[in-house]
Amino acid sequence: MIALPLGCIVLLMTLALVGAVVARTASGGRIVYGGSLAISLALLLIALLSIGGGSSTVTLPLGLPWIGARFQLDPLAAFFLVVVGLGSAGASYYALGYGRHEPEPQRVLPFYPAFLAGLTLVVVAADAFSFLFAWELMSLASWALVMSHDREPGNANAGFVYIVMASFSGLALLLCFGLLAGATGDFSFAAMQAAHPSPGIAALALVLALIGAGSKAGVVPLHAWLPLAHPAAPSHVSALMSGVMTKVAVYGFIRIVFDLLGAPTWWGGVIVLAVGGITAVLGVLYALMEHDLKRLLAYHTVENIGIIFIGLGLALAFGANLLPAAAALALTAALFHVFNHSVFKSLLFFGSGAVLTATGERDMDHLGGLIHRMPKTAFAFLIGCIAISALPPLNGFVSEWLTFQAILLHPDLPQWGLKLAIPADGALLALSAALAAACFVKAFGVTFLGRARTRVAADAREVDGYSTNAMFVFAALCLLAGIFPGAVIDLLAPVTQALTGAHMPKQLDVAWLSIVPVETARSSYNGLLVLVFVTISASLGVLAIHRFASHALRRAPAWDCGFPDPRPQTQYTAGSFAQPIRRVYGAVVFRAHDTVTMPPPGATAPASIEKHIADPIWDALYAPIAAAVWWMSQALNHLQFLTIRRYLGFVFAALVILLLALALWQ
Amino acid sequence: MAVIPALLVQGVQMALVLLLAPLLTGLTRKVKARLQRRQGPSVIQPYRDLKRLLHKDVVLAENASWLFRVAPYVIFAVTWVAAALVPTFATGLLFSWSGDLIAITALLGSARFAQALAAMDIGTSFGGIGASREVMIASLAEPAMLMIALSVALIAGSTQLSTIADYMAFSAVGLRVTLALGLVALVIVALAENARIPVDNPATHLELTMVHEAMVLEYSGRHLAMIELAASLKLLLYVSVIACIFFPFGLAHGYVIGLIAYLLKLAVAGVLLGVFEVSIAKMRVFRVPNFLGAALMLALLGVLLRFVSEGM
Numbered sequence: 001m002i003a004l005p006l007g008c009i010v011l012l013m014t015l016a017l018v019g020a021v022v023a024r025t026a027s028g029g030r031i032v033y034g035g036s037l038a039i040s041l042a043l044l045l046i047a048l049l050s051i052g053g054g055s056s057t058v059t060l061p062l063g064l065p066w067i068g069a070r071f072q073l074d075p076l077a078a079f080f081l082v083v084v085g086l087g088s089a090g091a092s093y094y095a096l097g098y099g100r101h102e103p104e105p106q107r108v109l110p111f112y113p114a115f116l117a118g119l120t121l122v123v124v125a126a127d128a129f130s131f132l133f134a135w136e137l138m139s140l141a142s143w144a145l146v147m148s149h150d151r152e153p154g155n156a157n158a159g160f161v162y163i164v165m166a167s168f169s170g171l172a173l174l175l176c177f178g179l180l181a182g183a184t185g186d187f188s189f190a191a192m193q194a195a196h197p198s199p200g201i202a203a204l205a206l207v208l209a210l211i212g213a214g215s216k217a218g219v220v221p222l223h224a225w226l227p228l229a230h231p232a233a234p235s236h237v238s239a240l241m242s243g244v245m246t247k248v249a250v251y252g253f254i255r256i257v258f259d260l261l262g263a264p265t266w267w268g269g270v271i272v273l274a275v276g277g278i279t280a281v282l283g284v285l286y287a288l289m290e291h292d293l294k295r296l297l298a299y300h301t302v303e304n305i306g307i308i309f310i311g312l313g314l315a316l317a318f319g320a321n322l323l324p325a326a327a328a329l330a331l332t333a334a335l336f337h338v339f340n341h342s343v344f345k346s347l348l349f350f351g352s353g354a355v356l357t358a359t360g361e362r363d364m365d366h367l368g369g370l371i372h373r374m375p376k377t378a379f380a381f382l383i384g385c386i387a388i389s390a391l392p393p394l395n396g397f398v399s400e401w402l403t404f405q406a407i408l409l410h411p412d413l414p415q416w417g418l419k420l421a422i423p424a425d426g427a428l429l430a431l432s433a434a435l436a437a438a439c440f441v442k443a444f445g446v447t448f449l450g451r452a453r454t455r456v457a458a459d460a461r462e463v464d465g466y467s468t469n470a471m472f473v474f475a476a477l478c479l480l481a482g483i484f485p486g487a488v489i490d491l492l493a494p495v496t497q498a499l500t501g502a503h504m505p506k507q508l509d510v511a512w513l514s515i516v517p518v519e520t521a522r523s524s525y526n527g528l529l530v531l532v533f534v535t536i537s538a539s540l541g542v543l544a545i546h547r548f549a550s551h552a553l554r555r556a557p558a559w560d561c562g563f564p565d566p567r568p569q570t571q572y573t574a575g576s577f578a579q580p581i582r583r584v585y586g587a588v589v590f591r592a593h594d595t596v597t598m599p600p601p602g603a604t605a606p607a608s609i610e611k612h613i614a615d616p617i618w619d620a621l622y623a624p625i626a627a628a629v630w631w632m633s634q635a636l637n638h639l640q641f642l643t644i645r646r647y648l649g650f651v652f653a654a655l656v657i658l659l660l661a662l663a664l665w666q
Numbered sequence: 667m668a669v670i671p672a673l674l675v676q677g678v679q680m681a682l683v684l685l686l687a688p689l690l691t692g693l694t695r696k697v698k699a700r701l702q703r704r705q706g707p708s709v710i711q712p713y714r715d716l717k718r719l720l721h722k723d724v725v726l727a728e729n730a731s732w733l734f735r736v737a738p739y740v741i742f743a744v745t746w747v748a749a750a751l752v753p754t755f756a757t758g759l760l761f762s763w764s765g766d767l768i769a770i771t772a773l774l775g776s777a778r779f780a781q782a783l784a785a786m787d788i789g790t791s792f793g794g795i796g797a798s799r800e801v802m803i804a805s806l807a808e809p810a811m812l813m814i815a816l817s818v819a820l821i822a823g824s825t826q827l828s829t830i831a832d833y834m835a836f837s838a839v840g841l842r843v844t845l846a847l848g849l850v851a852l853v854i855v856a857l858a859e860n861a862r863i864p865v866d867n868p869a870t871h872l873e874l875t876m877v878h879e880a881m882v883l884e885y886s887g888r889h890l891a892m893i894e895l896a897a898s899l900k901l902l903l904y905v906s907v908i909a910c911i912f913f914p915f916g917l918a919h920g921y922v923i924g925l926i927a928y929l930l931k932l933a934v935a936g937v938l939l940g941v942f943e944v945s946i947a948k949m950r951v952f953r954v955p956n957f958l959g960a961a962l963m964l965a966l967l968g969v970l971l972r973f974v975s976e977g978m
Contacts, residue, residue, distance in 0.1 A: 368789065371731045382733075382783075391776040392769055404768055404812070408819050411973045423969040426816055427962070430809035437775055437808075438801035441782045445797065450789030451729055514763065523825045526764040530747065530773070533764070538743035541892060549720035549888045558727035559884055560790040561871075572786065572794025580802035584955045 001050040002058045002073040005081060005124050008043045012036070012117035020110035030096065032109045036116055037092035043120065044085030051078040052494050057190075063129050070188050072126035075494040076259070079335060080123045080251040083342045086477075087244035088116045090470050094350050095236040097466030101357045107148045108234060115141035115240065122248050128177035128187040132170060135252070139166035139216075142245060145237045146229045158228035165215055165225040172212030173252070179205045180260055192260045202261055206268050209256040210275065216249035219309060220279040221617040223302045227286070230301070231294035231362065235353020238294060242301040243346035247338050250308055257316070258331075258499045269317030270417040276313050277421075277428035280306030282617075284435040285589055288442070288581055289613055291574035292362050293352045296443055297345065300388065303432055304341040307400065308334050310425050314406045315500065317418050324502035326409045329517050331496045332504050333402035336488055340395045340481060344387040347474035351381035354467050355447065358460040364443070364574045369452040373460040378448045380471035385440040387478040390433045393531040395481035398515070400433055401525055405517045435581070442577045451568040483528040485515050575611065582611070590614055672760040675921070676750075679759055683749040683906070686929075687898035688712035690905065690936050697940025712898065716891050724887035727788045737784035738885065738892035741777045745896040748773040749903040753910045755924035757828040757917050766825035767815040770907075771808065774859070777896065778804055785881035796880030799951060803865065803877065806958035807858045813965030814848045814855065818911055820972040821845065827910060835914040847968040849912050854961035856904035858954070860897070863943045865954050868897075875948065905935040 015035045022028040050056075055074030062069040073081075095112075099105030118138030125131040143166065147159040179201050180192045197205065215222035226246075230238045257268070283302030290296040311334025318326035352362070354377040361367055371378040387394040407426045413419060452458035462468070481488055486507030493503035507515050514526040558564050579594075586592030590613045599605040642650075692709035699706020726735070748770045751762060765773065782800055785793040819825040821844060822833040839845070858865040861878035870876050882893050909931040910917065916927025949957060 369729070371733060371787075372729070375732075386776070386779065389775075389779060390772065391779055392765070392772050397769075397772055401768055401772075404816070405825070408816060408825065411820050412976070419973045420970070423816070423966065423973050426969060427809060427813055427966045430812035431805070433812075434775070434805045434808035437779055438805050441779060441786070441797060441801050445783055445786035445794075449731070449733070449783060449786045450794075512764075520763055521824055521826065521829050523766050523819075524763045525766060525769055529761060529764040530769065533747045533750075533761070534740075534743045537746045538739045541739050541742050541746075545720070545888050545892075549891070550723060552723035552887075554723055554725050555728050556725050558729075558788045558790050559725075560788075560792055561883060564790065568789065570791050571789045572791065572798060577794060577798040580798055580951070581805060583952065584802060584806075 001046065001053065002056045002071050002124065004046045005043060005073060005120060006058070006071060008039050008046070009117045009120050009124075011039050012113045012120070015039070015113040016110050016117065019113055023106040023109040028106050028109055029099065032112060033092045033095045036113055037089055037096070040085050040089035040092055040116065043081060044089055047078045047081035047085050051075055051082065051491060053078075057126060063133065067127060067129055067187055069130045070126040070190075071124045071130065072189070073124055075498050076251070076254065077123050079492065079495045080247065080338075081120065083247050083339060084116075084119050084123060084244055087240060087247075087342050087346055088119070090346050090350070090474055091236040091240045091243075094239070094353070094467055094470035097464035098236050098353055098357065099234065100464075101360055102234060104148075105234070108145050108237065111141050111144040111148075112237070115145060115237070118142075119240075119244055119248050123251055126189045128181060128189075128192075131252075132174060132177070135173065135216075136166075136170055138245065138248065139163075139170065142229075142233075142237070142241055145241075146233045148234060148237075149232065152232070154228075155232045158225075158232040162225045162229040165222065169212045169215040169222075172208045172215070176205050176208035176212055176256060179208070180256075189255075189260060193262075196262050199265070202265070203268070205261060206257055206265075206271070209253055209261075210272065213249045213253035213256070214275065214309075217246045217253070217305045218249075218279075218283075218302045219275050219305060220282045220302065221621050223279070223283070224618060224622055226302060227290075227295045227298040230298035231292065235294070235349055235356060238298075238353070239346040239349035242298060242349060243342040246301055246305055247342050250305070250312075250338055254312065254499070257312075258319075264316040264319040266317055266320040266413075266415045266418055269313050269320055270415075270421045272309055272313030272316055273418075273421040273425050274313075276306045276309030276311075277425040278306070279303070279309060280432040281428050281435070282306075282589070284432045284439055285585055288435060288439050288578045289586065289590065289592075291364050293355065293364050293367075293443065293447060294349070294362050296364075296439070297348050297352060300436070300439065301341070301345060303436060304337065304345070304388070306432065307403065307429065308337050308341070310334075310429055311337060311403050311406065313425070314403070314422070317413065317422065318406075318410065319500055321410070321413055321415075323410060324500050325504075326406065327500040328496040328502040328504055329402065329409065330406035331500055332489055332492050333399055333406055335492050335495060336402060336485070337399035339488060340387070340399050340478075343474055343477045343481065344384045344396060347380060347384040347471055347478065348388065350467060350471045350474070351377055351384060354463040354471070355460075357463050357467070359456040361454070361456055364446040366454045367447045367452070367457045368450045368568065368571065369448075369457060370460055371448045373452075373458075374448075374462045376462055376468040377471065380468070380475045381448065382444055383475035383478055385444045387482070389437040389440045391437065393482050393527040393534070394478050395485070396478075398482055398485040398525070398527060400429065402517060403429060405523055408523075409518070438581060442574060446572070446574045446577060450571045453568045453571070483531050484513060485525075485527060486510065486513055489515060582613075586613065590616065669760070675756065676760040679754055679756075680746070680750045682754060683899060683902055684746060684895075686932065687749075687895065687902040688716060690902050690932055691898045693933065693936035694901075694940045694943070697937050698944050701940065701944045712894070716895060719886075719891035719894065720888050722887040724889055726886075727790075727884050729789060730884070731787055734784050734787040734884075735889070737780045737787075738889040738896075740780045742892040742896045742899075744773050744777040744780070745899045745903070748777075749899045749906070751827070752903055752906040753828050753831050753917060754906050755917070755928040756921055757831045757910075759828070762828045763826060767819070767827055767830070767907075768812065768825055770827070770903075771811045771815060774900065774903075775804070775808055777900075781881055781893075788884050790884065792880045792883050796877055796883070799877045800881060803858055803954055803958065806955060806962055807855050810851055810855050810958060810962040810965050811859075813962065813969055814852050817844050817848050817965060817968035817972055820969065827907070831910045831914045831917050834911060835918050844968040844971050845912070847964045847971075849908070851961040851965040851968070852908055852911075854957065856908065858958055858961075860901045860904060862939065864946050864949045865957065867948050875951070877951070902932070905932060909935070
């Protein structure tokens, strides 16, 4: 089966070359996106068919001469290929209609298929060299996509931060693989699995994997590039970067930590749990402070990555305590959330792209009332908001529910670190779920509800059929995965079986299509029945009203306690909506405070309010590093203007010092 | 076939919560009025209010969208389903396994989501103020509720309310620190979620203090009736949850005794709520986070204690 995805990758790379040729022609977009759509659908089909099968490997005479390039399609790779195929098929279909508002939409055409090829290649790579090659291909292609609007203010900076962080992530992974390959230097994954690294090496490799894959996925504090780079790209690329690329990074982490490292350790679980919990809450708090729709969504990706890492940390903790069934449940929850997030985050980025197409605005404070002008987009975006807020009966709730069940499973773990980390993560998960709901009330309420705040919002038009269809398909997936979660869980069984040695009980056999993680008396959930009940109850309510109540309806100006103000500026904005939360949480986390200046009585000067928010992680971590790099480059600047004699002198001195060091060493 | 009677009991439960909910609201109001030395409206006044609202015209703001008109039905349906999933007079109802305590909390979250969105739909500043304060309160109350669910689930070994109630009724649970912390936290959460004093005042229309009332300001007629009924259902739901976890008396002794016990519990809860509300003043909005933060911390402490020691 491995030949088929490799064939798809070759096709995608060819399409990238074709894209470079046809970019300037009128039908270039159709060729590239149509081709990507067909290949992605083929990939999705291949992945779905091979997820239950065994693993198949192939060694090709590519890459380094004495290694060759190994590729593998096992259940884990197949599951992530499903995510990649689905996300890229959706984005390609959406892109067929997208780009009317862009000055030069053809600029991304050569890089888009290359990016898809990179994503696919990471998942099927089975040795360190091919993996890192694919990883860098993915980074560079997406960097080019991020830089497609390079003249817009801030985008050059976003691209710079992104490329620095991507190099950093590649470096960490390189070191990680170097440690795992050991003294023999065999870079194939099979050899790494067979080798059993010493505890010290394993610990270091875990931390490096967390840094390398985590910075690509966006775990706090390595998330800084993500809210800059994701919004800068065109929206279908943002959807891919947030929905798919972060998942491929999660794949990298799972591959290294669950597959290559061997037996998990409990303190590894503690580290991952801590990182996950902090990432989840900080991600959503950052998102709440945001008024740019696409940046808000990007910060939410950080939150969801945190939720995924909580599940992974639980799986490590249970695995270390030899509880394979519990580890399988936690891993299923994490992978289910991987799938869910790729679906609803793609949907939400499609929606924000539609808003951008219709209005040219990403700033929510310049929007409003779009539900009247763009009813289809509004409906699909609403479904995405409900799903990401983890509200039943949609899919986001199911994976968070499974994570809670995993948290509850074993309060009797012996290690004290886990005894504290697991309940603390439960609280952080609950907090982030509630804050996510608040955040999406804000995102949907300010953007789509109320009255239009600007001319462009008032004149917005519904977007093309490709965009709305893509959104509706993903919205339907949110609903289907929410009411038939058993199908997804059963699909994940071979994956968890391979990684933890156990899988959750088969769910599709349970009566009424409920999901039962352990046993019915313990916990069960049935999204389908909940949906049916809510529908029946609502219908009963409607029927009773239509039978017994008054049907009369009058339209009148809004009442607003008798003081209606016709100006749309009096509505709550993104900033004012988040003000209570900013005051409660932001005062601690972001040192947020408002400065109010009131003119003296009788003066005609306007009063003013200024809000101040600091980014603690940027200030504490990135700013000092940037300052140090700046200082060092200033200090080294003198070296740029020396004579040839001096340079030769430096070379000589370096040689002498190195030889001395060597002599002393031996 | 045992399905038909079981279905019937489930139906009775759904009808029961719907019929009793306004009565509980009426009882609380009556108790409050008597304690304030007022005559107060009759306990069946909420039913009359609902009837009156149902027969009035709906006055819809000019720029209200479909969401504003759909929301009341969604809020009502979701709250009703959640209330029907809580064991009231018997455990182990036919569909009780379709949602556990976490799902019930999340269903109430769905209702709140719909309500907050509807509040923002008209584009008035009061809608915004209500929605933004509501989500701030919920951002603390919901995690606290989930933590309570976790701590109770750790004791009973299940998140299923029926199983929890059976466990609490039959096993020698005894006095536990976790349960005590959970009860205090749950009462605080219930007060906040139902917009009761000291968090919010259900009787106020003073602009700057209202939260829930600000959100429903633009509603009228049958829409308002749905929302009022949903609010009553939510109060009943919380009383039922507290009763079935912490006071599961009578649940296991057949339907008749269970029903009588349930009615008594509701009456006690209504009176206690009335007494509590007249004996305390409303807080400033920005005091509420401290109040709810205490609930969150108590509940978290309960969970932590369970992780640290089996006996707590």
